[in-house]
Amino acid sequence: xxxxxxxxxxxxxxxxxxxxxxxxxxxxxxxxxxxxxxxxxxxxxxxxxxxxxxxxxxxxxxxxxxxxxxxxxxxxxxxxxxxxxxxxxxxxxxxxxxxxxxxxxxxxxxxxxxxxxxxxxxxxxxxxxxxxxxxxxxxxxxxxxxxxxxxxxxxxxxxxxxxxxxxxxxxxxxxxxxxxxxxxxxxxxxxxxxxxxxxxxxxxxxxxxxxxxxxxxxxxxxxxxxxxxxxxxxxxxxxxxxxxxxxxxxxxxxxxxxxxxxxxxxxxxxxxxxxxxxxxxxxxxxxxxxxxxxxxxxxxxxxxxxxxxxxxxxxxxxxxxxxxxxxxxxxxxxxxxxxxxxxxxxxxxxxxxxxxxxxxxxxxxxxxxxxxxxxxxxxxxxxxxxxxxxxxxxxxxxxxxxxxxxxxxxxxxxxxxxxxxxxxxxxxxxxxxxxxxxxxxxxxxxxxxxxxxxxxxxxxxxx
Amino acid sequence: xxxxxxxxxxxxxxxxxxxxxxxxxxxxxxxxxxxxxxxxxxxxxxxxxxxxxxxxxxxxxxxxxxxxxxxxxx
Numbered sequence: 091x092x093x094x095x096x097x098x099x100x101x102x103x104x105x106x107x108x109x110x111x112x113x114x115x116x117x118x119x120x121x122x123x124x125x126x127x128x129x130x131x132x133x134x135x136x137x138x139x140x141x142x143x144x145x146x147x148x149x150x151x152x153x154x155x156x157x158x159x160x161x162x163x164x165x166x167x168x169x170x171x172x173x174x175x176x177x178x179x180x181x182x183x184x185x186x187x188x189x190x191x192x193x194x195x196x197x198x199x200x201x202x203x204x205x206x207x208x209x210x211x212x213x214x215x216x217x218x219x220x221x222x223x224x225x226x227x228x229x230x231x232x233x234x235x236x237x238x239x240x241x242x243x244x245x246x247x248x249x250x251x252x253x254x255x256x257x258x259x260x261x262x263x264x265x266x267x268x269x270x271x272x273x274x275x276x277x278x279x280x281x282x283x284x285x286x287x288x289x290x291x292x293x294x295x296x297x298x299x300x301x302x303x304x305x306x307x308x309x310x311x312x313x314x315x316x317x318x319x320x321x322x323x324x325x326x327x328x329x330x331x332x333x334x335x336x337x338x339x340x341x342x343x344x345x346x347x348x349x350x351x352x353x354x355x356x357x358x359x360x361x362x363x364x365x366x367x368x369x370x371x372x373x374x375x376x377x378x379x380x381x382x383x384x385x386x387x388x389x390x391x392x393x394x395x396x397x398x399x400x401x402x403x404x405x406x407x408x409x410x411x412x413x414x415x416x417x418x419x420x421x422x423x424x425x426x427x428x429x430x431x432x433x434x435x436x437x438x439x440x441x442x443x444x445x446x447x448x449x450x451x452x453x454x455x456x457x458x459x460x461x462x463x464x465x466x467x468x469x470x471x472x473x474x475x476x477x478x479x480x481x482x483x484x485x486x487x488x489x490x491x492x493x494x495x496x497x498x499x500x501x502x503x504x505x506x507x508x509x510x511x512x513x514x515x516x517x518x519x520x521x522x523x524x525x526x527x528x529x530x531x532x533x534x535x536x537x538x539x540x541x542x543x544x545x546x547x548x549x550x551x552x553x
Numbered sequence: 554x555x556x557x558x559x560x561x562x563x564x565x566x567x568x569x570x571x572x573x574x575x576x577x578x579x580x581x582x583x584x585x586x587x588x589x590x591x592x593x594x595x596x597x598x599x600x601x602x603x604x605x606x607x608x609x610x611x612x613x614x615x616x617x618x619x620x621x622x623x624x625x626x627x
Contacts, residue, residue: 142589465582
């Protein structure tokens, strides 16, 4: 028997999407594709239509695209009501309303939360407000930083050598600017890809003229009399003169607006089931609230049902489509979000791509090419299976390893690979940093509870 | 016209850089840079690039395409 409530929802229901970026837009488009004819409201804290963020740390900083010209293409007309420039600041689950910062309330029958993340600010607020100190997440950030780089600073300091920090350093060098990168860990990208690959990334930076300093923390920023940053103090006791500082210390999840709502939301994101339905704080799944994109944390069957939260462009698209489908489907028609994690980065002329969850890997094997040539495929192993892969300028191999991950192929690889070089065919420790020691924070965080062992692990906040 | 390339899919075949060089450019051996908001005059070339992409990684705004009479099912 068809679900009459569902039919009514599709015909004349009210769907509200909080978060008007990539995930929110793709979800809204998918709802219309599925025949949703009711009212659709998109709420966004920024005053802009959904735009694409990856160009902000690449083309925009190189001066090849303007930050205000990265609006996302539409797959179809949406016929939606846009509430842009006003953040949501509360949720009443019983009354089914979202409260906006301007005091308005917006009622919903189904709610999708896609509020994403924001750049983690410099911990010292006064220092963070000095002229010349930037973070990079939004279109306004991108425009401001691009202007600062175009003005020809004498030295740029990038704090944190994750993907964004490394891309910023790359753009600086390409513009001929002097740049220092200060990284608390042993090398760039170690949180996401481990020390073996981090060592390659470090060589790449130094070859391109980056003053890379690892195992170093920035202990303070110093301004001049006019409030402009002029120097940074480092943990080795030295002082570095710089007139632009980019704080690139990862992201924080936008969940504060849900505090007290009863939804299972916190600094680690919003927990949801594999069908994108949000959990409340009692651990009971809700029927009418869904989550997608960077702010979501959901169990993945392929990775031991661990809760993955992925700040990946492709995840935002895939999870949004799944959430939208499930919001408008009967329970037996719902689909799990089983996307295999994948991301890319472009830095120092090298195209870096990855699939699976490298940070779960304990070992790595160079299967194609060689590290010395900066063209290779690294395959990560975990408990005797292939768990992830990374390529440097070797992306056509990635699809093959994605299939190996999906098929839980054994590790070390049982087959002889082609294009094998001096790095050989030997697994070695992947050399990920001890997760209990804070570094810049990986892009993927794992927390362990699975349906098989119903343990609930409480991990205190403090990011 | 707005466009986006799914760089998870992109494998650097460079067909787009050949067909619409003012919009797409290779950056290094395998990386791709593109103008996310191409000039209207590039519409025809961008549509060709999107159609020629071996991994179908280029998404062009449906409404822009419809305006050009290129939309397959609009």
